[in-house]
Amino acid sequence: MATVELDAEFLALPLEAIRSAVLERARALGCEHAEARIERIRSQVVSLRDGRLETSADNVELGLGLRVVHDGSFGFAATIEIDVDAAAALADEAVATARATAPAVAERVELADEPSHGESVWSAAYDLDPSGVPMAEKVALLEDWSGRLLRSAGVDHVTAFLLAVVEDKHYANLSGTVTTQRRVRVHPEVEATAVDAEAGGFETMRSVAPPAGRGWEYLLGQGFDWDDELARIPDYLAEKLHAPSVTPGAYDLVIDPTNLWLTIHESIGHATELDRAMGYEAAYAGTSFATFDKLGTLAYGSEVMNVTGDRTVEHGLATVAYDDEGVEAQSFDIIRDGVLVGYQLDRRIARLMGLGRSNGCAFADSPGHTPIQRMANVSLRPAAGSGPTTEELISSVQDGFYVVGDKSWSIDMQRYNFQFTGQRFFRIERGKLAGQVKDLAYQSRTTEFWGAMQAVGGESTYRLGGAFNCGKGQPGQVAPVSHGCPSALFRGINVLNTRAESGR
Amino acid sequence: MSAGTGRLTAADRVVDQVLEASRSDGCVVIVEELSQAEVRFANNTVTTNGTRRDRGVSVIAFRETEGGTAVGTASSSGATDVIDLVRRAEANAATAQAAEDAAPLVTRGHPAADDFADPPVMTSLAGLGTVLTGLGDAFRRASAAGTRLAGYAEHQVSTFYLGSSTGLRLRYVEPTGKLEAVARADGGARSAWAATGADDLATVHVEELKERLDRRLSWGERKLDLAAGRYEVVLPPDAVADLVVPLGDATSGREAEEGRSVFSAPGGGTRVGESLSSQQFSLRSDPFAAGLECTPFLVTGASGQDVSVFDNGLPLERTDWISDGCLARLQYHRAGAARSGVEAAAPAHNLILEVPGATSSLEELIGRTERGLLLTCLWYIRDVDPETLLLTGLTRDGVYLVEHGEIVGSVNNFRFNESPVDLLSKTIEAGRTERALSREWNEWLNRTAMPALRVAEFNMSSVSPAT
Numbered sequence: 001m002a003t004v005e006l007d008a009e010f011l012a013l014p015l016e017a018i019r020s021a022v023l024e025r026a027r028a029l030g031c032e033h034a035e036a037r038i039e040r041i042r043s044q045v046v047s048l049r050d051g052r053l054e055t056s057a058d059n060v061e062l063g064l065g066l067r068v069v070h071d072g073s074f075g076f077a078a079t080i081e082i083d084v085d086a087a088a089a090l091a092d093e094a095v096a097t098a099r100a101t102a103p104a105v106a107e108r109v110e111l112a113d114e115p116s117h118g119e120s121v122w123s124a125a126y127d128l129d130p131s132g133v134p135m136a137e138k139v140a141l142l143e144d145w146s147g148r149l150l151r152s153a154g155v156d157h158v159t160a161f162l163l164a165v166v167e168d169k170h171y172a173n174l175s176g177t178v179t180t181q182r183r184v185r186v187h188p189e190v191e192a193t194a195v196d197a198e199a200g201g202f203e204t205m206r207s208v209a210p211p212a213g214r215g216w217e218y219l220l221g222q223g224f225d226w227d228d229e230l231a232r233i234p235d236y237l238a239e240k241l242h243a244p245s246v247t248p249g250a251y252d253l254v255i256d257p258t259n260l261w262l263t264i265h266e267s268i269g270h271a272t273e274l275d276r277a278m279g280y281e282a283a284y285a286g287t288s289f290a291t292f293d294k295l296g297t298l299a300y301g302s303e304v305m306n307v308t309g310d311r312t313v314e315h316g317l318a319t320v321a322y323d324d325e326g327v328e329a330q331s332f333d334i335i336r337d338g339v340l341v342g343y344q345l346d347r348r349i350a351r352l353m354g355l356g357r358s359n360g361c362a363f364a365d366s367p368g369h370t371p372i373q374r375m376a377n378v379s380l381r382p383a384a385g386s387g388p389t390t391e392e393l394i395s396s397v398q399d400g401f402y403v404v405g406d407k408s409w410s411i412d413m414q415r416y417n418f419q420f421t422g423q424r425f426f427r428i429e430r431g432k433l434a435g436q437v438k439d440l441a442y443q444s445r446t447t448e449f450w451g452a453m454q455a456v457g458g459e460s461t462y463r464l465g466g467a468f469n470c471g472k473g474q475p476g477q478v479a480p481v482s483h484g485c486p487s488a489l490f491r492g493i494n495v496l497n498t499r500a501e502s503g504r
Numbered sequence: 505m506s507a508g509t510g511r512l513t514a515a516d517r518v519v520d521q522v523l524e525a526s527r528s529d530g531c532v533v534i535v536e537e538l539s540q541a542e543v544r545f546a547n548n549t550v551t552t553n554g555t556r557r558d559r560g561v562s563v564i565a566f567r568e569t570e571g572g573t574a575v576g577t578a579s580s581s582g583a584t585d586v587i588d589l590v591r592r593a594e595a596n597a598a599t600a601q602a603a604e605d606a607a608p609l610v611t612r613g614h615p616a617a618d619d620f621a622d623p624p625v626m627t628s629l630a631g632l633g634t635v636l637t638g639l640g641d642a643f644r645r646a647s648a649a650g651t652r653l654a655g656y657a658e659h660q661v662s663t664f665y666l667g668s669s670t671g672l673r674l675r676y677v678e679p680t681g682k683l684e685a686v687a688r689a690d691g692g693a694r695s696a697w698a699a700t701g702a703d704d705l706a707t708v709h710v711e712e713l714k715e716r717l718d719r720r721l722s723w724g725e726r727k728l729d730l731a732a733g734r735y736e737v738v739l740p741p742d743a744v745a746d747l748v749v750p751l752g753d754a755t756s757g758r759e760a761e762e763g764r765s766v767f768s769a770p771g772g773g774t775r776v777g778e779s780l781s782s783q784q785f786s787l788r789s790d791p792f793a794a795g796l797e798c799t800p801f802l803v804t805g806a807s808g809q810d811v812s813v814f815d816n817g818l819p820l821e822r823t824d825w826i827s828d829g830c831l832a833r834l835q836y837h838r839a840g841a842a843r844s845g846v847e848a849a850a851p852a853h854n855l856i857l858e859v860p861g862a863t864s865s866l867e868e869l870i871g872r873t874e875r876g877l878l879l880t881c882l883w884y885i886r887d888v889d890p891e892t893l894l895l896t897g898l899t900r901d902g903v904y905l906v907e908h909g910e911i912v913g914s915v916n917n918f919r920f921n922e923s924p925v926d927l928l929s930k931t932i933e934a935g936r937t938e939r940a941l942s943r944e945w946n947e948w949l950n951r952t953a954m955p956a957l958r959v960a961e962f963n964m965s966s967v968s969p970a971t
Contacts, residue, residue, distance in 0.1 A: 058579065078554065416969050
């Protein structure tokens with residue numbers, strides 16, 4: 001974007017007066033560190049069922065959160081009162097909280113250094129503010145999408161859904177960094193269902209468009225071809241309803257980026273969060289097999305595996321200019337030539353582990369929550385040069401499946417054992433696609449799976465996938481994150497039949 | 505607890521202001537006041553903490569239109585411009601089509617609303633009771649014993665205010681608390697989890713929780729490796745809650761009628777009336793259940809497939825979803841129920857599974873197990889196949905082999921693929937129902953009471969090396 005446009009209504013709040021009041025009071029109370037966030041988050045949901053509006057929601061969240069480090073302890077407090085007096089009182093409350101928990105703090109909190117970045121503004125790249133589009137226009141678009149599917153033979157039910165979020169955030173810390181940032185993201189989704197009334201049973205087929213750091217223009221076709229997707233879903237669904245049930249066993253898989261992004265998220269993204277690896281999430285999200293002693297030596301996968309973390313890619317859901325600790329957004333290596341070389345960091349963990357500067361992965365999902373270490377856009381790099389196409393990857397498989405679209409997912413607390421399903425699974429016989437099967441899940445262990453990755457596709461196969469709802473922390477926080485990846489070829493992966501798993 | 509300066513408009517006044525400002529044919533307003541305090545710990549140190557105060561206001565505007573009633577909603581979290589909120593809701597209603605879930609607004613509800621003008625109930629760090637003061641000592645003793653504690657304690661109070669243009673003025677205070685912790689020994693190779701859900705943390709103590717953790721850790725001193733397969737399992741109440749909460753969520757009447765649910769009957773219709781188990785299971789929600797009391801009227805800011813904004817304020821009663829082992833009821837909003845010729849049924853903020861008359865403790869179930877796996881809790885549970893309600897997930901922080909009624913050692917973790925509907929049919933024996941906390945779902949549903957269960961042929965699909 002040539003110019004940064006921020007929301008006038010948000011800028012009209014007494015941002016400077018409030019941040020000054022809260023930070024000055026925190027300084028006066030002797031805090032080593034303090035950072036305030038005034039945030040306004042507009043979230044809109046529209047959902048249609050069989051072409052009829054089922055629900056619409058339009059929420060505005062506005063609040064002020066303050067985190068301090070006082071005598072080696074964190075203290076966090078939040079309020080919904082956006083005025084100078086309440087802001088100053090909030091500093092007292094955060095310090096009181098730090099003092100109250102200090103007797104049980106055995107590990108003094110210190111933060112990695114980060115220079116002051118002065119005052120700056122930033123906006124994500126988008127054209128049309130989705131919150132500015134009238135509700136009726138949103139409903140009409142989803143009605144159109146639903147209607148196209150409902151008019152197709154074999155489609156019994158359709159759900160259509162949109163979640164749009166606009167996040168305005170004003171951040172200031174005692175070092176003098178003052179940032180005002182705007183993030184915009186949309187998640188449109190349609191799903192068709194076919195019911196086999198006599199036999200009992202049903203199948204679904206969902207759009208594979210990822211949520212994206214884009215505006216309303218995404219639903220109008222910029223960045224995704226909705227017309228093509230909507231035209232294809234009924235045939236995919238009809239074929240799936242009558243497809244043979246998969247025969248379990250070990251098969252080669254070509255996994256499309258629409259499915260592989262989620263496997264990356266679960267088996268690489270979370271596993272390379274250093275707070276997890278050090279046990280700080282042991283009671284909730286879990287730990288990691290990729291322990292700190294293995295940094296620089298762990299064979300994570302095959303030599304074609306290169307993974308980066310970034311908070312900079314255009315339209316990425318984790319993309320910002322500065323994180324919620326005032327750290328500048330960066331791009332960094334996590335896995336190089338199959339070997340673990342880096343972790344995602346926040347300022348506390350970077351300092352604790354002697355890693356120098358944080359790579360900018362702190363995020364709080366609302367003004368009411370304290371920042372915690374959250375995921376960067378963690379992405380698998382495509383093959384250098386032109387690289388193979390998806391068709392070329394498929395052509396190198398004698399007996400396997402081509403997996404498209406994410407669906408069910410689950411992974412253990414140390415990020416070894418995972419199981420994923422998908423939207424559609426095409427049989428590959430002697431290098432050619434040979435129709436869908438159903439009831440397929442693939443199950444593997446992280447290093448075995450990535451070790452079995454024989455080839456990654458070229459740049460032409462690279463897509464950005466992602467999710468709005470990555471969960472972590474207590475109290476629970478959700479974070480949006482993108483994952484880029486090419487199509488990739490895996491040899492000898494364990495395929496299950498989910499009907500057989502249920503004992504049928 | 506908050507840094508409140510007391511200048512926020514009182515919640516009951518917000519309700520009045522919204523209704524006074526409303527120009528629509530009907531209006532419902534919900535104010536949820538939230539007060540929360542929390543402390544988190546790991547590696548024998550407090551990591552994060554926080555106190556916060558929030559206020560959610562939802563305005564639902566109803567407009568009579570051709571063919572029915574249209575709805576528009578708008579909501580806010582934080583300080584609210586009431587007039588702006590009302591106008592946004594009305595603007596959304598102005599362009600909406602007639603809603604499918606329309607029904608006359610509720611005019612009467614229980615309880616009597618003489619507390620409506622009372623302020624919201626607040627909590628603070630003091631609401632964590634002795635947990636905060638007990639942690640330091642627990643950390644020191646854990647460190648000395650070579651174990652590491654990680655966990656979380658939270659106390660929150662939601663005060664709901666619901667008002668409508670049809671005269672409803674309802675208020676309810678719903679406090680919710682929990683303490684949960686993991687103890688890890690041998691560098692994480694041995695671990696145990698324990699938790700407690702309670703309205704009031706004054707009765708919850710770190711010391712007692714640590715004793716439960718230490719006892720479970722001691723069971724793990726002998727390590728055994730077992731392969732994947734179908735095992736008899738003993739599920740403690742917490743683990744039963746992990747599987748039964750998704751069962752409660754699967755009781756959609758509309759999905760069942762549309763043929764797209766585990767409770768759809770082949771050839772059309774639902775499985776209501778069908779026996780799911782030879783055990784006399786009752787699965788129910790009940791806002792008046794002793795110890796699990798929760799909001800006794802329906803509060804929703806948005807409609808869903810079986811819940812309707814038109815039903816706001818509807819009195820909630822005990823509702824048996826499963827009774828005498830048979831599927832008894834499915835969820836319907838009033839409009840859906842009228843279309844289907846059944847009674848409306850909505851869940852409350854609790855869930856109870858019981859076999860009436862069962863009195864056995866978990867220890868007694870273990871004692872009657874010839875060979876089986878005692879689980880602690882389940883994790884990362886996700887739908888795999890909605891047609892069978894097949895779920896996948898992991899065992900976590902403690903799997904133990906039971907032989908001849910005795911715990912003989914700890915076992916590796918497993919990935920399971922299992923349906924909670926099949927769980928009921930494969931139950932060998934149920935224990936007495938007691939308060940339970942689902943590790944996986946407690947953020948969404950804290951108030952559960954479950955029996956321990958002995959279940960045959962539980963599908964451990966593969967081994968997980970995770971500890």
